Amino acid sequence: MLFAGVPTAALVVFALIGVALALFVSEVIPNDVTAIGIVVALAALEPWTGVGARGAISGFANTATVTIVAMYMLSAGVQRTGLVQRLGVHLARFTRGSETRALAATIGTTGPIAGIINNTPVVAVFIPMITDLAREAGVSPSKLLLPLSYAAILGGTLTLIGTSTNLLASEFAATLLDRGPIGMFEFTALGTVVLVVGLAYLMTVGRWLTPARIPVDADLVEEFELEDFLAELEVPTESSLVDRPIERLADRTDAAVTPLQVRRNGETFLAAETDQRFRAGDVVVVNGPRAAVNRLRRRFDLDRVDRGAVTEETFADADSPDRLGKAVVPETSKFLGETLSESRLEAFHGMTVLAIRRGSDLIRTDLEEVPLVAGDLLLVQTTPESGEYFADGDDLLVIPEDALDRLDEDEPEEIAPLSPETPVAVAIMVAVVGLAALDVLPIVIAALGGVFAMVVTGCLSSADAYDAVSWNVVFLLAGVIPLGLAMEATGGAALIAEGLVATGSVLPLVAVLLLFYVVTGLLANVITPVATVVLMIPIAVDAAARLDASGFTFLLAVTFASATSFMTPVGYQTNLMVYGPGGYEFADFLRVGGPLQLLLSVVTTLGIVALWGI
Known part of the structure; x- marks a missing residue:
């Protein structure tokens, strides 16, 4: 029989994982709600899962979870200084009129920044500027927005705090291997290689493969086909x-x-x-x-x-109180899952939605009954007041159609003024990174100390700190961590590892490592990187022990593979953010991201072997 010899406890955990994966892929319910269900199921089935109530909620006390919460807050403190916005203004002035300069400067700037602060706000700030840069350069915004997201993902491989999966991997390294947590810059050399190779791909092959879905200089009425x-x-x-x-x-x-x-x-x-x-x-x-x-x-x-008399210009007269604009629904939005009638955007904020672009699909009828999902691009009739209101929050990312108009009239310090607390916030962030890098303090304590310092010094209010956290990501993280415990406790990880280890009899060890990278990368594109790293690292470490290989080497392969998921819009949150504004089809991510992921699987695997051995 297929499951002969498999312990009942392992079968129960496999069944639970199967249900969770189906829910993650189908998104019948939000992924963070699925994660909460995992917590409940693990505790309720303790006789078989081996995870009691305390173990089931242990993800909320995990140092990786707490560190990620703190890093969201620190990133918000840095973002509120205006530094990223100021950088965007200088970037716009440098690249205007040139597609090549626009692409090179965009990805060359976004990648390194994403290694230090959360890449989601970086992409959020850059989307309006990149959209207008494309118009100035006479190129479709689609040609720049996908590379923007990919560069942000690549930048996450530079440091320990680059992505949540890196922090999770550090926790696994401390608990599953005979070593401490991963250092702040321990894999920066490899991350730099990955970033450089990825950026080179985006400037060459990726540039050729990226489609121009949004017409150049498209009137918004034409872009959303509302004639x-x-x-x-x-x-x-x-x-x-x-x-x-x-x-x-x-x-x-x-x-x-x-x-x-x-x-x-x-x-x-x-x-x-x-x-x-x-x-x-x-x-x-x-x-x-x-x-x-x-x-x-x-x-x-x-x-x-x-x-045909109504065009974008109809709403652009100087004396008109309204404008046409675009707004992206981010993963942090409180409107997720709500219909437009439930969100009361028009009643409370004077913002009327005229159409919704969901990837390549356009929704123009029965809008009031359409539930909003992350990545939706809304065509809105808006006022300056509603634009300013949403500019200060994370519920809607409003993309003005004249983001570059002020560049010819105002200085950068007028367009993107710096906060008086800028030097303090930067010093705090540098101190957090330095203390963690020098092993003076654990990263979780250094990060929490940084949050405390930012709030006390006025760089960040406590309300803004809490609002900056993507709590759905935190609950997802805390909910899936116990799955790793159940896999270990029931022997499920060992069973899967045993099957993968069998390939070692016909493949060289480096090919087995590559196989783990490829499998992990495919999973991360479907069930989110966080869930993937939790499921795959215990398996990889167990397989390494059976192959008499380095557990840290296999852990790194899983870490880098889960952090670089390019092939689907749901593989990473920045992919969702550009999905609507770029007008992309689902297949576009596979077309552009597939070769990139294959290229990096080889480069990263060889890099790991060269730097750490096997």
Whole structure:
């Protein structure tokens, strides 16, 4: 029989892992909720899993989890100094008008930065600037945004604090191997090789493979294919709308039609906010399917203005209180899983969503009932006030369409002013890295001390510190860590390792190491890097012992493979952030990221063997 000789306890854990993997892949429920379910199941099935209540929640007390929470906060403190934004301004000035300079400077800057601070806010700051850089260079934003994400991922291999998987691997190194935690710069030499090779690929082969999904200089109306959904309707003298309140029109229209603005003798009013009443000659801009707009026109005896008259410029007049813009839904957004009607974006923030781009798919009808997911790109009618509100938080990443306009008028210090606390915040971050690198303090204590110092010195408020943490990532991390304990306790890791070790009879040892790298990389693209590193490191260490090889060598292969997942938009959170703005298809990540991952699997495996032996 297939499972003959496999202990019942191991079968239970394998079944639990199988269910978890299915939920991770399908995302029927959020991954962090799945992780919480893992905690409950492990404790409830203690007689078979060997993990009791204390062990099941041990992930929350794991030093890697606590360190990651602290690093999110430290990264927020550095980001709020304005240094990254200032760098983006200088980058924009240097690269304007040249696709090659734009690509080289973007990836050459993002990679090193991502080795020190969390790469998510770095990518968030760069997306608006890169989008406009592409327009200035006459190139599709799609050609720059995917390399931006990949460079941020590559940068995570430079230091211990580069990614959460590195920190997890350090914890495993201390508990599973006869050695201490991994040093701050212990694998920086290899990370530098990986970064350089990856950037060279992105400048050459990757540049050729990356598609131009978003048309160059595309009007936003054209980009979201709304030509047949936006219309201008004129209010004639005989219309029943005359003398009725403008703001009440939304209550009287077909649910499929949204009034956006009213234009009158050079003045523009937001349809949802003005206290004006309709007058004969007013022009109403509406959004909705053609059939629904025609029903509205007939109901109120309205006249249609020239077809195709509504463009991005309709919303860009100097006197207009609104603009068209784009907004990305990040993984940190409180709106995840909510429909637009539940999010109350228009009611609370004066922001109307006209369309949603989900990868290459466009959603333009029944928007109010569409649940938002990470990576969605929203076409929004927004005001300066709503743009400023979301600029200070992590719920929506608003991409203004004129991010570079001020470069010709203002100095960098006016566009991206530095905080008075900048020197203090930088000094704190340097101290944290230095204390950990010199083994004066464990990284977890140094990081927590840095958070304490940033809050006490005013670099970061306690509220901003808590808001900076991606708690869904933390719960995912804390929830899957006990799976590693269960794999070890039931002998499941040893069973899988035994099967993989069998390949050693027909393959040289370096090929077995490469096999572990490839398998880990494939898993990380599907079930997230965090879950992969937790499942694969115990197996890799056990396999190394059976092969009489270096456990640290195999641990590093799993660590680097899980930290460099390029082949799917869900493989890494920065991939999701550029998925919508770049208009990418799922296959684009496989086309560009697949060769890169294969290249790095060989380079990294050989690099590990050269530096640490096997």
